Amino acid sequence: MAKSILLINGPNLNLLGTREPSIYGTTTLPDVIDSATAQCDRLSIKFTHIQSNHEGVLVDRIHEARGHVDAIVINPGALTHTSVALRDALVGVDIPFVEVHISNIHKREAFRHHSYLSDKAEAVICGLGVFGYEAAIDWVAKYVEVKGNARL
Numbered sequence: 001m002a003k004s005i006l007l008i009n010g011p012n013l014n015l016l017g018t019r020e021p022s023i024y025g026t027t028t029l030p031d032v033i034d035s036a037t038a039q040c041d042r043l044s045i046k047f048t049h050i051q052s053n054h055e056g057v058l059v060d061r062i063h064e065a066r067g068h069v070d071a072i073v074i075n076p077g078a079l080t081h082t083s084v085a086l087r088d089a090l091v092g093v094d095i096p097f098v099e100v101h102i103s104n105i106h107k108r109e110a111f112r113h114h115s116y117l118s119d120k121a122e123a124v125i126c127g128l129g130v131f132g133y134e135a136a137i138d139w140v141a142k143y144v145e146v147k148g149n150a151r152l
């Protein structure tokens with residue numbers, strides 16, 4: 001069972017709750033983090049989180065996670081559809097990850113239908129709103145085994 005999870009949120013997710021609420025809902029990112037923190041506490045999982053609007057900052061954080069994190073839950077935001085660098089970082093550190101999208105990207109503009117990450121993800125959750133984060137953490141807790149001595 002995973003003992004440490006890193007949650008990553010990409011560009012514009014800092015606006016969650018006020019940004020296009022008809023698509024992304026009214027729950028704020030701090031509320032998402034608070035819920036995920038409590039969920040991980042209940043599951044005895046060490047939890048950390050980063051949100052950044054900068055691709056290189058997220059790449060650096062993924063590199064830093066190697067050897068310290070058992071699994072990553074990532075909503076890459078728009079980098080989903082553009083970032084080979086993010087894909088390469090996730091594959092390069094060999095940490096299992098679950099891809100989360102608040103909206104159902106397959107019901108939206110065509111340019112959102114492709115992800116540079118999905119074929120490397122353990123699972124992809126989209127369209128469940130912010131519940132997708134909770135579902136991803138629950139799944140990771142149940143099905144992702146600790147690799148070596150990975151700890152935060």
Ligand SMILES: O=C(O)[C@@H]1C=C(O)[C@@H](O)[C@H](O)C1
Pocket residue numbers: 011012013075076077078079080100101102103104105112
């Ligand atoms: O649904 C989401 O969480 C994703 C969030 C974004 O910011 C968009 O750029 C993606 O296309 C969809």
